[in-house]
Amino acid sequence: MKTIIEPFKIKMVEPIQLTTMEQRDTLIRNAHYNPFLLSAEDVIIDLLTDSGTSAMSANAWGAMMRGDESYAGARSWYRFRDTVKDIFGFEQIMPTHQGRAAERILFSVMVNPDSIVPNNTHFDTTRANIEYAGGAALDIPCAEADDLDSDFPFKGNIDLDALKKLVAKEGPEHIPLIMVTVTNNSGGGQPVSMANIRSISRIAKDAGIPFYIDACRFAENAHFIKRREPGYENTPTIDIAREMFSYADGCTMSAKKDAFANIGGFLCTNDAGLAQQERNLLILTEGFPTYGGLAGRDLDAIAVGLREILDEDYLDYRLTSTRYVVQHLRSAGVPVVAPAGGHAVYLDARRFLPHIEPLQYPGQSLSVELYREAGIRGVEIGSVMAGADPRTGEERPARLELVRLAIPRRVYTQSHMDYVLEGINLVWQRRDGIRGMRIEKAPKFLRHFTAEFEWI
Numbered sequence: 001m002k003t004i005i006e007p008f009k010i011k012m013v014e015p016i017q018l019t020t021m022e023q024r025d026t027l028i029r030n031a032h033y034n035p036f037l038l039s040a041e042d043v044i045i046d047l048l049t050d051s052g053t054s055a056m057s058a059n060a061w062g063a064m065m066r067g068d069e070s071y072a073g074a075r076s077w078y079r080f081r082d083t084v085k086d087i088f089g090f091e092q093i094m095p096t097h098q099g100r101a102a103e104r105i106l107f108s109v110m111v112n113p114d115s116i117v118p119n120n121t122h123f124d125t126t127r128a129n130i131e132y133a134g135g136a137a138l139d140i141p142c143a144e145a146d147d148l149d150s151d152f153p154f155k156g157n158i159d160l161d162a163l164k165k166l167v168a169k170e171g172p173e174h175i176p177l178i179m180v181t182v183t184n185n186s187g188g189g190q191p192v193s194m195a196n197i198r199s200i201s202r203i204a205k206d207a208g209i210p211f212y213i214d215a216c217r218f219a220e221n222a223h224f225i226k227r228r229e230p231g232y233e234n235t236p237t238i239d240i241a242r243e244m245f246s247y248a249d250g251c252t253m254s255a256k257k258d259a260f261a262n263i264g265g266f267l268c269t270n271d272a273g274l275a276q277q278e279r280n281l282l283i284l285t286e287g288f289p290t291y292g293g294l295a296g297r298d299l300d301a302i303a304v305g306l307r308e309i310l311d312e313d314y315l316d317y318r319l320t321s322t323r324y325v326v327q328h329l330r331s332a333g334v335p336v337v338a339p340a341g342g343h344a345v346y347l348d349a350r351r352f353l354p355h356i357e358p359l360q361y362p363g364q365s366l367s368v369e370l371y372r373e374a375g376i377r378g379v380e381i382g383s384v385m386a387g388a389d390p391r392t393g394e395e396r397p398a399r400l401e402l403v404r405l406a407i408p409r410r411v412y413t414q415s416h417m418d419y420v421l422e423g424i425n426l427v428w429q430r431r432d433g434i435r436g437m438r439i440e441k442a443p444k445f446l447r448h449f450t451a452e453f454e455w456i
């Protein structure tokens with residue numbers, strides 16, 4: 001059989017409200033041309049994020065009913081802890097309400113104003129939390145990541161030479177930790193190879209620097225390793241995940257990604273002393289260490305989701321359905337990041353709209369036009385998201401100008417994706433007439449969430 005079907009059937013549906021282009025013109029203008037400021041009900045296909053938007057299974061909903069809401073030592077906590085321990089393998093496990101809470105706690109303890117934290121590419125909240133702690137967040141993606149067209153299988157890799165040079169120059173005094181993000185969300189959703197993870201770990205160990213994994217899409221990364229890295233073809237994906245984490249000293253995780261949950265996250269470490277300091281902060285802002293800002297039922301949903309996400313039929317379907325969209329766009333000539341990543345399709349706005357300067361935000365223009373044309377909501381990952389330097393206030397053009405169309409897990413069917421392809425193609429046909437944008441109003445941190453725009 002050629003067709004890879006969605007390996008689930010639909011038991012409950014949410015209606016989609018259809019709108020006309022004329023209605024959407026008004027709606028996006030009233031949202032100050034920032035898709036984050038639209039009402040969800042005015043969106044036809046919502047590809048803003050794959051975060052917290054997954055469809056939970058009958059099993060996960062069932063587990064929520066078993067949730068134990070005891071304040072301390074709830075049964076839900078032990079089910080959550082044992083599952084995380086089994087897959088991630090770390091000694092110390094702290095639940096948090098989201099991934100960014102894990103980041104804030106980690107960096108509050110480890111980062112100071114002299115710190116540099118390297119990563120393949122920091123996610124926006126990771127970067128902002130490091131900068132908020134006074135440190136510098138440094139991106140050192142591999143050179144292959146620059147060629148958006150090449151089919152290099154592991155464009156999420158870190159540049160090992162750059163990492164070695166940085167470690168030799170700055171040492172553990174200035175590098176409190178080395179991170180790698182799997183898959184590399186801000187760098188096109190590209191996976192990191194096991195070989196790269198192993199090498200980062202060796203460099204970190206030799207220098208006495210802790211190594212952390214931003215684990216949000218660990219299952220997709222592990223499955224890419226199975227499908228693309230020689231030697232792993234016959235290894236169960238769960239064992240690949242375990243091996244990935246065996247090289248690290250800790251991780252941050254958003255359960256809103258590869259745990260199918262609508263909320264939640266966690267922070268792990270093997271360092272008991274560090275965990276003690278982190279738990280003090282956890283209690284201060286998240287909650288008691290056995291629930292960390294979550295309800296017992298959330299912990300149970302995560303425990304079930306972490307097992308389901310490693311189902312290889314699901315992961316085959318997941319990677320195939322993303323590749324389906326990318327292949328169709330490529331054959332229509334639309335510039336996209338290749339090869340297909342796991343959770344999202346990335347349009348290359350710089351090549352889609354070459355007549356728009358980086359600081360006139362081609363990605364923002366493109367995301368607005370996708371909404372106007374077809375009610376599709378995506379997000380700019382470019383100079384708007386990169387933000388201004390918090391120290392100087394100076395604007396910095398981003399390395400890439402992308403529009404991310406993130407695909408919620410188990411939510412949309414193939415005909416939804418065919419509709420998305422049609423919408424993108426219609427914008428592609430009339431690309432020459434699309435103008436750039438300017439920012440009318442923006443906050444200091446994470447400005448892309450609330451900034452207001454106007455056409456130039």
Ligand SMILES: *Cc1c(COP(=O)(O)O)cnc(C)c1O
Nearest residue numbers: 098099100123125185216254256
């Ligand atoms: C989503 C995400 C985070 C932050 O997690 P939240 O749950 O949204 O706070 C951190 N890193 C990466 C790579 C992510 O995709």
